[in-house]
Amino acid sequence: MQPARAPFRRSSAPWFLLLPAFLVMAYAFVLPMLVFFRYSVYTYERGKLIDEFSLDTYREFLTDPYFHTIIFDTLKVASITTLCSVLVGYPLAYALWRVKSAAAKRWLGLIIFSPILVSVVVRSYGWTVLLADQGPINWFLQMVLGFPEPIRLVFNLTGVVISLTHVFLPFVVFPIYSTMTRLDPTLREAAMDLGAGWWTTFRRVTFPLTLPGLLAGAQICFTLSLGAFVTPSLLGGGRVIVLPLQVFTATSDINWPLAAVGGIALLILAMLTVILSNRLLRFSEV
């Protein structure tokens, strides 16, 4: 190595290594997003796009009750899914953490996490079969529990939420389990030595210390649910219209301004979720 050239090489090497990543990001992320924002202020008239500045699409989106319903449904689906995922995911993570036998731990972990490897299309399809009027669940309800007629579980909000919870469960269990393994065992022992029962120990020690993991999992689940497209379109049966479906439909109808505004609404919701939960996270760690 020639000493005279070394300083130059040292200062340019980090940038040279970053260059490909920046090029890819600029070409397929930054520029497309700029074009996307640009189209949100285009004029759309009788099936044609006109390059004229207008805020009509935003106005329409914010005042039309149809879009209010869509935004409300999107938030409803995401909230219920997050709630269900946390209610199922926290005890599962707890069981995974507390189980003593190594084999049981490995199997439970494998069962919880391997569905990530299976396509969302396959898993959503599985739920349409499972929840169908003539499917196993309704068979069980009618034959074993004696329900007079099948309960409509699919092609409505119920089916979408059950399936989305299944899809996002690993993403909720993982951060919770991760905070649990990080927990200092002496804290729990100290609490028990000082006479606290298991419930008090859980409530005053374990739960508060794993709250950051729970919030992180909830944030991931909420953001992913907001953007879910495959599951609502396969299990919603056209009755559950969420923002991603609206964006897709508007794009197919060549109403690009409407697609762009819907996408921006989705993006704002996702960013608000992240900001809000980061605030909560900081609060929960103090």
Place this chain on the structure above:
Amino acid sequence: MLTRARRLPHYRYILLGMFAVAGAIYVVAPLAVVVLNSFSSVAYSVFPPEGYSLRWYVNLFEQQDFYLAAVRSVVLALIATAIAMTVGTMAAYSIVRYRRPWANLVKASLLSPIVLPNIVLGVAVFMFFIRTGAYGTYFSLVVTHVVVILPFVTAVLTAALANYDWSLQEAAMDLGAGPLRTFFKITMPQISVSIIISSLFAFVISFDQVETTLFLVRAGDNTLPIEMFLYLQKWQDPTIAALSSVLIAFALVIVVVLSLVMRNKDLEATLLQQDRETDK
């Protein structure tokens, strides 16, 4: 605590155990029912099945569309993963190794697409490629997939490199190895678990990508998930169940191979360590 539990399994342990079993059933049920349904003898889904046959598998193997779509998906995912791994490793190395003041900003900007719902990215690249005339090219599809998986790869690899003992690298360089040789011979083996994990996830995310691909492929060039998604919107016959069972079998093979390959390495510890690092 331990002794008390052994003496008398407290009801809360029994409840927790029952919950874990119920949770496991909930996770496995939709996959199990798909496999069961694929052996059905009738075209409609009914439980319990009215009879068993292999006709849907026969039907599946007669449909060339699915086969071609699967090949396209594998090729696309392999190319996108290879590019993202190369680009992502270079970026992660730069961020961790040189520790410049801008490192955190660069990392945050490379991870920023994670917040973006994929469908928004899909529509945005669709509009952009139509506008620039790149729509329909294979390049546009590959580069979009790279953008989707790059944040995950970068996150895992920066975490792995941050935990890597850099004095090893210095030792190798001092002994006269060039930077590339040092990287491939010394650094890479040390972070091999993270490399395997991140490329596996990158492959799976790319292979299963629906939201972005949907806008970028022309009717005859569908990838497998798109082909399945569109098929399901028209028909619901168990051909899809047979195809899904094949995919589930592949996922099982991946799990088995991975657990064999990683037998000597503490996979769980690696994953948790990564999570810890990315929290910071």
